Amino acid sequence: MVKARASILIDRPPEQVFGFIADDFVDNYARWSPEVKQLEALTPGPLGLGSRMRQVRVDQGRRSESSFKVTAFESPQCLEFAESTDLFRTGYWLAPAGGQTRLEFGFELRRLELYMRPFEKLIRVAIQDGAQRVVRNIKTLAERELATEATE
DSSP states (O other): OEEEEEEEEESSOHHHHHIIIIITHHHHHHHHOTTEEEEEESSOSSOOTTOEEEEEEEETTEEEEEEEEEEEEETTTEEEEEETTSSEEEEEEEEEETTEEEEEEEEEEOOOOGGGGGGHHHHHHHHHHHHHHHHHHHHHHHHHHHHHHHHO
16 A cells, blocks of 8 residues: 655635635536546535545556545545545545644555556655645645635
8 A cells, every 4th residue: 555645834714725625616626636637526416425436547657547435524624535445545635724724635546456566666766755745735736726715
């Protein structure tokens, strides 16, 4: 199993940050994770526990498709996903920190295919770098766009 965690402080309250991540997930996910080339909601209505999606990604030049579902949805503190075959799990955890939000993002690759095992160290580095990039991107987007909403 390969795990990565990254956290960052965002200068907005948890309710706003959670809304940016969860309520607008279908629109915003590819913006903070540019490897996502296509995201399709497979269940109607707003994102919630049990919602299912399908994504197409290009990571390190490798195209992949996967389906995943929401396994935890607790506004404004937790949003978690699991891939349909449990290949990966990912989550966003939010906590108040003064007038800010501490965002933690985690990713778990639950198993490595045999042909990938010689590259495990490189995979770990790439996944950790990706986790750090995700939280930085969310911070930049949320602070800029939620500030704009507050002044409108």
